[in-house]
Amino acid sequence: MWLPFLGLIFGLALGLLTNIQIPSMYENYLSIAVLAALDTLFGGIRAQLQQVYDDKVFLSGFFFNIVLAAGLAFLGVNLGIDLYLAAIFAFGVRLFQNIAIIRRILLIRIDKKRHNNKKTPVE
Amino acid sequence: MNNKKNSKGSFFTRKQFELLIVCITTGFIIGYSYNQAQDKREAGTIDSELFEQEESYREELIAQQERNKELSEELNSLQEQIRKYEKSFAADEKAYQKLVEQAEDLRLLLGELKGEGKGVRITLQDGDYDPKSFNPNDYIVHESHIFKLLNELKISGAQAIAINGQRVMATSYIRCNGPVITIDGTQHPAPFVIEAIGDAKTLLASLNLNGGVVDQLLNDNIVVSLEESQKLTMPKVKVES
Numbered sequence: 001m002w003l004p005f006l007g008l009i010f011g012l013a014l015g016l017l018t019n020i021q022i023p024s025m026y027e028n029y030l031s032i033a034v035l036a037a038l039d040t041l042f043g044g045i046r047a048q049l050q051q052v053y054d055d056k057v058f059l060s061g062f063f064f065n066i067v068l069a070a071g072l073a074f075l076g077v078n079l080g081i082d083l084y085l086a087a088i089f090a091f092g093v094r095l096f097q098n099i100a101i102i103r104r105i106l107l108i109r110i111d112k113k114r115h116n117n118k119k120t121p122v123e
Numbered sequence: 124m125n126n127k128k129n130s131k132g133s134f135f136t137r138k139q140f141e142l143l144i145v146c147i148t149t150g151f152i153i154g155y156s157y158n159q160a161q162d163k164r165e166a167g168t169i170d171s172e173l174f175e176q177e178e179s180y181r182e183e184l185i186a187q188q189e190r191n192k193e194l195s196e197e198l199n200s201l202q203e204q205i206r207k208y209e210k211s212f213a214a215d216e217k218a219y220q221k222l223v224e225q226a227e228d229l230r231l232l233l234g235e236l237k238g239e240g241k242g243v244r245i246t247l248q249d250g251d252y253d254p255k256s257f258n259p260n261d262y263i264v265h266e267s268h269i270f271k272l273l274n275e276l277k278i279s280g281a282q283a284i285a286i287n288g289q290r291v292m293a294t295s296y297i298r299c300n301g302p303v304i305t306i307d308g309t310q311h312p313a314p315f316v317i318e319a320i321g322d323a324k325t326l327l328a329s330l331n332l333n334g335g336v337v338d339q340l341l342n343d344n345i346v347v348s349l350e351e352s353q354k355l356t357m358p359k360v361k362v363e364s
Contacts, residue, residue: 003139003143004142004145004146005146007142007143007144007146007147007150008146008149009150010147010150011146011147011149011150011151011152011153011154012151012153012154014147014151014154015150015151015153015154015155015158016154016155016157016158018154018155021162027159030152030155030156031156033152033156034152034156037145037149037152037153038149038153040145040149041145041149044142053138055138055141058145059141059145062145062148
C-alpha cells in the first residue's frame with residue numbers, strides 16, 4: 001500500500017534533482033501535464049474506491065490524457081488560440097469532481113464503520 | 124487468492140506496478156515543474172536586477188552622449204575661432220614681416236644693433252692751411268657741415284651712421300668744440316670719417332647732386348673724399364651712464 005507513495009516521493013525527488021532547462025514556450029505543456037497526471041491519479045483512486053478500477057483504463061487514461069492535453073496545447077500554440085485553457089478547464093473540473101466523490105465515499109465509509117462499531121458490541 | 128499468490132511471488136502485483144509507474148511519473152512531473160518555476164522565479168529576480176543595471180548603464184550612456192555632444196559643439200566653436208585666428212594671422216603675416224623689417228631698420232638707426240653691410244665712407248678733412256685766409260674757421264670742418272652731411276645721408280635712406288667709429292643715433296648730439304667735435308660726450312678730431320650703411324649708389328648720387336652737400340663742403344674749403352665700401356661694420360652704441 002505504501003508503494004505508490006514511495007513512488008510518488010521518488011518521482012518528486014527525481015524531478016527536483018533534474019536540472020534540464022526547457023524553452024519557455026513549452027511551459028504550457030508542463031502545466032497541462034501536471035493537471036492531467038493529478039486528474040488521472042485521483043480518478044484512479046476514485047475508481048478503486050467505487051470498485052470499478054481497471055488497470056488498463058487507468059494506465060491508458062493516464063498517458064492518453066497527457067498526450068491529448070499536450071496535443072491540444074500544441075495546436076493552440078500553433079493556431080495562436082489558448083486552447084490549452086480548455087484542457088485545464090476540463091481537467092480542473094474533473095479533478096474537483098473526483099476529489100468530491102472520494103470525499104463522499106470516504107465519509108460514507110467512516111460513517112459505516114462507526115455504525116458497525118456501535119452495532120457490534122450490542123450484537 | 125490467485126492475485127495474492129502472484130503478488131507474493133513477484134513481490135508486487137501488476138496493478139501495483141502500474142500504479143507505481145503512474146505515481147513516479149506524476150511525482151516527476153510535479154517536481155520538475157516546481158523546479159522549473161523556482162528557476163523562473165530566480166531568473167525573474169535576476170532579470171529585474173539586470174534590467175535595473177541596464178537602465179542605470181543606459182542613463183549613464185545618455186549622459187555621456189550628451190556630454191560628448193556638448194564637448195563636440197565646444198570643439199567646433201573652438202575650431203571656428205582658431206580658423207578665424209589663422210585667417211587674421213595670414214592677413215597680418217605680411218604686415219608683420221613689414222613691421223619686423225621696419226623694427227630692424229629702426230634698431231639699426233637707433234644703434235642697438237651692430238651694423239654691417241654695404242655703404243659709403245666719407246672723409247672730411249680740414250682744408251690746408253691757407254696763409255691768405257684771415258680766419259682759420261674758414262677752412263676747418265664745423266659741426267654744421269657734418270649736420271648737413273648726416274641729414275643728407277638720412278634723407279637718402281642710410282640705415283646706420285657712424286662718425287670715426289662711433290654710432291650716431293637719433294638722439295645723438297653733435298657739438299663743435301674748437302678744432303674737435305663732440306658726439307655724445309666723446310671728442311673726435313679731424314679728419315672725420317663718416318660711414319653710412321645703405322644703398323651706396325643712392326647715397327653717393329644724392330651726395331653728389333649739383334649744388335648738393337659735397338659741392339657746399341668743397342665750397343667751404345673742406346677736403347671731401349667719397350668711397351664706396353662693400354662691407355662696413357659699425358659697433359653697437361656704447362651707452363655711457
